[in-house]
């Protein structure tokens with residue numbers, strides 16, 4: 001990237017069909033760098049609840065198409081990691097043998113003392129945070145756990 005182009009944005013206006021707002025969308029020039037295939041798309045997320053508009057640009061920076069995305073869940077890497085799952089009771093190891101919980105669920109449950117967050121359980125159990133979160137949600141839906149933010 002040349003020094004000139006750095007931080008350069010192009011502004012385009014587009015009407016959002018979802019919220020009816022006339023949006024000013026800033027599109028970084030870098031979008032057009034190293035592009036071999038056009039149109040190139042840029043997603044602009046805004047509003048509450050968040051929704052998006054996808055703009056398709058051709059080489060000349062003309063908008064060739066728009067698409068609207070209604071349902072967006074924004075999930076940063078840390079989202080959900082702060083949730084603190086708490087066991088509702090003691091799960092005996094034989095629960096695994098009985099098929100009440102899977103091995104992974106049992107491992108996660110061991111760390112659910114109501115103090116450790118999903119992020120900490122992930123570290124302690126050696127299971128990726130998204131898997132811990134998913135496991136906790138499943139366990140919570142089966143009333144083995146309560147989830148507290």
Ligand SMILES: [Zn+2]
Pocket residue numbers: 016017018019020021046047051
């Ligand atoms: Zn909108």
